[in-house]
Every structure is written in structure tokens, then in C-alpha cells.
Amino acid sequence: MTRIIVSSLLTAVLFPAVIAAPSALAQGGHHHYAWCLRSGGGLECAFNTLKQCRETASGRSLAGCVRNSRGL
Numbered sequence: 001m002t003r004i005i006v007s008s009l010l011t012a013v014l015f016p017a018v019i020a021a022p023s024a025l026a027q028g029g030h031h032h033y034a035w036c037l038r039s040g041g042g043l044e045c046a047f048n049t050l051k052q053c054r055e056t057a058s059g060r061s062l063a064g065c066v067r068n069s070r071g072l
Contacts, residue, residue: 031070039063045070 035053036045039060045068047053053065 031068034068036066036068037063038066 031045033045033047035047035050036043037047037053037057039057040062043066047056047065050065057063057065
């Protein structure tokens with residue numbers, strides 16, 4: 001009986017995590033964009049052109065653009 005309860009609890013906890021993992025990776029991946037914005041919040045690779053990245057970086061302190069080295 002205890003095994004059934006433990007097994008059910010593990011399934012209830014792990015199943016949603018496994019289902020959500022691919023979508024979480026897709027949201028943060030952005031491997032196909034050529035330019036990344038580097039700022040205090042980390043690296044956001046969501047820009048096709050350097051101009052797009054620089055426009056977004058404008059006005060942000062310590063923000064800069066770098067070429068995306070992942071997955072191009």
C-alpha cells in the first residue's frame with residue numbers, strides 16, 4: 001500500500017515537470033538569433049541584427065551586445 005502511495009505521489013510531482021521542461025527550454029533558448037543583449041540580468045539572445053540589439057540596450061546601464069556563439 002505504501003509503495004502505491006509513494007509511486008502515485010512521485011508521478012503527480014514528476015509528470016508536470018517533465019511536460020513543462022521542453023517549453024521552458026524553448027522560451028530561454030533563442031539559439032537561432034545572431035545577437036545577444038548582455039546586461040545585469042544575464043544574456044538575452046533574441047535579436048536578428050546588431051542594430052535591434054543596440055536599440056534595446058539603449059538607455060540600460062552596463063548593457064551591451066555580443067554575437068550569439070550558441071547554435072548558429
